[in-house]
Amino acid sequence: MTKLGKRLEAIASFVDSEAVVADVGADHGKLLLYLAEQGKISLGYGIENKSGPYQILQSNLNECISARLVPIFQDGISVLSDDVDTLVLAGLGGETIISILRNGLDNLANVKTIITDSHTSIGEVRRYLTQIGYSIGDEKLVSDKNKFYEIIRFVKRKEKHSYSDFEYRHGPIIIKSPEFKNHAKRLIHKINILLKKDLPDNIKAKMIEEKEVLKRYEN
Structure with a gap:
């Protein structure tokens, strides 16, 4: 099998x-x-x-x-x-x-x-x-x-x-799942690493905005 x-x-x-x-x-x-x-x-x-x-x-x-x-x-x-x-x-x-x-x-x-x-x-x-x-x-x-x-x-x-932009990025059903809590934490960790790099201000602003939305799902 x-x-x-x-x-x-x-x-x-x-x-x-x-x-x-x-x-x-x-x-x-x-x-x-x-x-x-x-x-x-x-x-x-x-x-x-x-x-x-x-x-x-x-x-x-x-x-x-x-x-x-x-x-x-x-x-x-x-x-x-x-x-x-x-x-x-x-x-x-x-x-x-x-x-x-x-x-x-x-x-x-x-x-x-x-x-x-x-x-x-x-x-x-x-x-x-x-x-x-x-x-x-x-x-x-x-x-x-x-x-x-x-x-x-x-x-x-x-x-x-x-769907909303956030739902398109992460999935309207996935964001309601128990698994997304830990996934959100991992995504926030990745964003924090990227924010330390020399990136254009507009890119950093979008990352910070995404991070704030993800924070709603990590608890």
Whole structure:
């Protein structure tokens, strides 16, 4: 049986039963293998654009007989099967995630759920997805191997949903979670270190403002 770390476990928990999943940047396919072994998905597409990882992905998915898992060698979602209802974009930078979605926007008609795990520009990812018709259905702040990850489940909505700038940066659901208290303390510590550096006054002013808001959550 495939074992997952806390980060991938959190992503897997956001996938609906009987979903048809496309995992972009699937690497070696551990997430899809786990979902298939758990009987949680009806079909999975593993998308990879690097030759080495794709060959391993292809080998791993072809060995799984418990569900249909299809390896695909391509960039992003330039082509996406019409039956895909769930898209996973994990382990990628925020700018890359936005670029993938923007370039494949016409292929999202049937995609009801998008799950992201962005390592950078998380606020921009939240903002962009709300602009293209999705809202935040759930979020988890996950600590895995001394790193923190924000796993976000976006769901398609007819009505547009907007959030405050602070909610875009840190997550409207995450900031209400017990885990955010310690996370806020860590963020304040990072800001204090940065404030000692020679930075432009306007940048420092924004950091101080952010620090004051974060202080409301650390107690």
